[in-house]
Amino acid sequence: MGRWNGSSKARVRAPATPAGEMPLIIEPQLATLVDRHPASGDWSYEIKFDGYRMLARVESGAATLITRNGHDWTSRMPRLQKALASIEADNLWLDTEAVVLDASGKPDFNALQNAFDRRSTTDIVLFVFDLLWLNGVDLREQPLRQRRKLLLQLLDAVESPLIRFSDDFADDPASLVASACKMQLEGIIGKRGDAPYRSGRSPDWIKLKCKSRQEFVIGGFSRVKGAKSGVRSLLLGVYEGDGSLRYAGNVAPHFTPSRAAAFAKRADSLRQTKSAFHNAPVPERDRDFHWLAPDIVAEVSFLEWTPSGEIRHPVFQALREDKPASAVTQEKAGTTVDDLAVESVGAPRERTGPRGTVFVRDIRISNPQRVMDKVSGLTKLDIVRYYDAIAQWALPYLHCRPLALVRAPDGIAGEQFFQKHSERARIPGIEELPASVYPNHARLLAANTPEALVGLAQMSVVEIHSWNGVAPDLTHPDRVIFDLDPDPALPWSAMLEAATLVKVVLDEIGLRSFVKTSGGKGFHIVVPLTRRQSWDEVKAFSQAVAQHITRVVPDRFSAVLGPKNRVGKIFIDYLRNGRSSSTVAAFSVRARPGLAVSMPIAWDELEEVKSGDQWSMLEAVKRQRFLYRDPWDGYWRTRQGITLAMRRAVGMK
Structure with missing residues (x-):
């Protein structure tokens, strides 16, 4: 809500020496992406709004709204212009974010874009988080806490619900990030309370995100081979330090008909015969590639960066008009x-x-x-x-x-x-x-x-x-593990399908299962047990389950050890269920190039996983710190044993 205490407007005085003529343009301060919050220091934290960054300039009752790259968008937001002009000040500069809120009060970026597309911007509100200039006084050298104190006093007298103060929070930042992720927000912004305002990228402002998300330059797009229209995927890139454009992967766009038409029109004006990427992707057999001059910017969320510099599991968010293509580089987290x-x-x-x-x-x-x-x-x-x-x-x-x-x-x-x-x-x-x-x-x-x-x-x-047993009772195992080991020639989709099929079989016979990546080529499916059966009984049952699945789907699975027996198939390794046998533990590093980690995941995350070695050590810790739910929730509460009916279901006598 806009802050208003019902009192008459009062003039706020800035405790500084007047600085003369107010600048026409101020470049915004930008945050540095980090993986974790600072351990110490004078920091405050705010919600990271999913909107358009705007700097607002007000002088002699006239307000101007300027994007982060210097474009004047005042005419596109007349209600905000009027609301800003009503602020009781001779002149001022504000740092803000323009957003549209959904029914639950959360920022909705698609709704914001729709507002601009329809030229109906009455629902846009401005969250104000910094005061850079007030009544002839340059406040940028003042500490952030002092600037925000003055800002709060200034906005207390503003009656318009379109102008709102961006609150900060004193909670533990890890808890704030977890809450932001649970609410499906972008993340949080941390700012040093004792720091001045500095235009450009600065370590005094940091951003902690729920998912990796940034802008990419569109260097082309693909279509189904022979098609005359449509877009199958956007070809994405980021600028390197030497000024070259690096291919960083592709994403399927989600355009409304009007946006698809607008993109096609703009793309037609940018067509060129050669790729702008220094490492251009090779066109695929079923697709045509169309190259564009690198001018359009897309915002994309994704799971992580691969070692080769491409993004995994990308999700298209929007095209961005407020950010220049030339400024798009790979955002690298400032922690290791x-x-x-x-x-x-x-x-x-x-x-x-x-x-x-x-x-x-x-x-x-x-x-x-x-x-x-x-x-x-x-x-x-x-x-x-x-x-x-x-x-x-x-x-x-x-x-x-x-x-x-x-x-x-x-x-x-x-x-x-x-x-x-x-x-x-x-x-x-x-x-x-x-x-x-x-x-x-x-x-x-x-x-x-x-x-x-x-x-x-x-x-x-x-x-x-x-082991699958816990001391002091090492005579009865407390879990069964099925290691899905694929023929290396199989596509990853076959592994996803195999894991799902094994889960379905276990569900049908009445056993709850949990899954983790192996850190190598496949998955481990873990079935917790109450400690009633012996090692021999459990191993025999696990063998029977593997053989049952092989009988049901013989063209996809094998239950016989050896590479020759899994050509074109996935070996269900049940041999890890004997006494003194062992399996790589959850969260263990693997002694393979890249040092990936065996990572527990939820079954409903399965389709998002792109390989068995997806998580690096750094990404594993980051994931655990920012999870809002335990992917193995219920593991320790599961009470189940191997029954006679289960044995019969898999063909045991």
Whole structure:
């Protein structure tokens, strides 16, 4: 709501020396994308509005509305112009966002675009978040908190509901981001309260987004081969530091008929025979590519950037008229795995000792800069920091489970070792389970604390595998795992279909299942059990399930081990369900190029997953921090066992 206390308008005085003539143009301050909020400092947080950025200039009762790239849009918003002109001030500059709110009060970008398309802008409101100039005084050198204090006083006397103050929040920023994501907002903006206003991109303003989302230059489009009209996908690009345009993927647009016609008309004027991309995509067999001069800008949300510089799972949002194509570059988050190792409150878990030695949770990290993966350049310290940051989510699935560890002392390209026991070197933080839980064998290892995960990474452990049983009762497994291992020649769509089919079969026989990416080529389907059956019973049942699925869909599945038996098929690996067998744990890094992570997902997310190695270490932590629901919600509450009816359903006698 607009802030108005019913009092008469009062003149707000700016505590600064008059600066003379007011500038005709002020370039806006822009926020820097980051992956997490700062651990300390004088910061405030506001909602990131999904609208058009506008700077408003008012002088002698005349208001002007200017886009972030300097275009005058005053004539397109006459009601806002009138509302701004009513503010009691000789002259002023405001920094704002123009939005249209839906029925629930959330910004609706499509509704905003529709308003401009129909030339019916009466529903547009202006959220004001900064005051740059007031009554002949340049306020840009004043701290943000002082500017906003004056702004609030100024807007308290404004009666128009079209002019609203953008509130800030004192809550924990992680909670704010979670709430924003739950409400399906873009995210939040953080601003240093003690900083002046600085035009251009600045680290004093940061943005934390719910999903990756940014602008792209349209360098062309595709059509169905031979078609005379229509658009199958937009070919997207971003400018590199050397000024060249890099192809960054494609997205299917969602145009209304009027917008499709407008795009076609504009595209016709921009046609050219050669691609503007320095790495132009190769036209596909069933599509024609049409190249355009790089002038149109589209906003697209997506899951993440691939190592090759393209976007995964893109979703078209809108065409943008308010942003110049020449300014579109890849937005790179300003944090790395390094930043994820630091607590948002309290003392950091990482410190530097004498001669540059690094300690994480008081565990000394030897050779921290050793490159563990030459493809990504990630180091041993990156893996340490990842396991430290992911501990709160990984540990529940590791608690008191015997481990099998993959160590790579010289990096994943060197020799790798499989380890189940302490051997000669004691691993910091790791517990040895009592000998009684697995008699006549060396004592098994368990990771029950964050220090244990850091200790494993310090010992160059990359992969963490775990049993299907939990101490002290290692005679009865508490889960079944089906590892879907595809023929590498199969398309990813076959893997998605296979996972869905396995779920359907498990649903039909009465077993609830959960799914995670393997971090490699496929999926792991996890079925929690109450600990009633023996290892032999559970393994026999898992084999029967695999064979039953193979009988039902013989052209897609195999239940027989060996590459020759899965040509054109997916092997349902049930062999991981025997005693002392293990499977890579949820959130474990994989010792493969890129160091991807095995990531739990919800079944309704399945179609959004593009590969088994989709999540990097950084993206895994980012995802967990900003999730508004647990993808495995209900896992720990599931109480189910293998019944006689289930055995009969899969052909067991």
